[in-house]
């Protein structure tokens with residue numbers, strides 16, 4: 001069952017306006033809102049990628065884009081997806097919903113009409129000791145404010161049964177483990193995996209889904225691509241000035257290599273920006289690492305305890 005890319009995440013939130021306000025400060029753009037719901041997009045041209053309805057705090061669904069209507073039909077025939085429905089979200093399109101072994105709702109969507117991409121800031125031109133690129137020209141300045149976000153790139157999930165979940169993402173959605181981690185000194189017992197989308201020779205992100213063995217099924221974080229690290233650093237200062245709560249960052253993950261910055265939203269879900277991610281294709285061999293020797297941040301080594309706590 002081929003998929004093209006991660007498309008969206010859906011939530012329920014008690015204070016819908018506060019949740020939306022955080023997301024706007026974070027860099028998402030409101031496309032639709034009422035007293036009971038909102039729908040948001042990045043500036044990268046998607047019709048939408050994040051929505052929430054009023055309700056108890058909860059993660060409702062994740063969604064992937066597929067290439068054709070026949071992929072939706074295949075999901076029904078082979079994997080027991082719900083009937084095809086017309087989507088009532090911006091950009092229209094069609095969708096079906098799968099339920100994974102841990103009860104997570106996974107939407108597959110097709111035929112959504114995208115929006116006009118936001119104007120971007122001029123690309124950074126850097127003067128390094130080895131490579132000078134900018135002469136008699138100051139670095140272009142950008143206003144302090146939300147990051148320009150380009151797309152929903154990946155998400156992390158806590159799962160109760162790592163093995164069953166990983167197999168489901170591999171067998172049902174055709175995803176591939178780029179790197180995994182096992183408990184100390186026991187390579188047989190995998191507890192963490194970074195899975196990418198299988199597009200053959202085409203280059204894709206190191207991971208679109210991150211799975212971690214836990215005692216619960218829940219979302220750990222969602223991650224959006226920002227223009228560059230300048231955008232991340234400025235957005236970091238902006239979010240501090242708006243008195244939102246930082247969780248971890250700015251740092252760089254050794255696996256996937258992206259520069260990350262993680263924040264809590266009002267419902268204690270983690271929102272991450274990332275830049276400079278590794279790209280892989282079918283030539284990549286899966287890496288398997290001992291979790292006790294693995295450093296999660298190439299710049300500071302250890303995450304704060306709150307990165308894994310509720």
Ligand SMILES: [Fe+2]
Pocket residue numbers: 154156221223260272
């Ligand atoms: Fe991430």
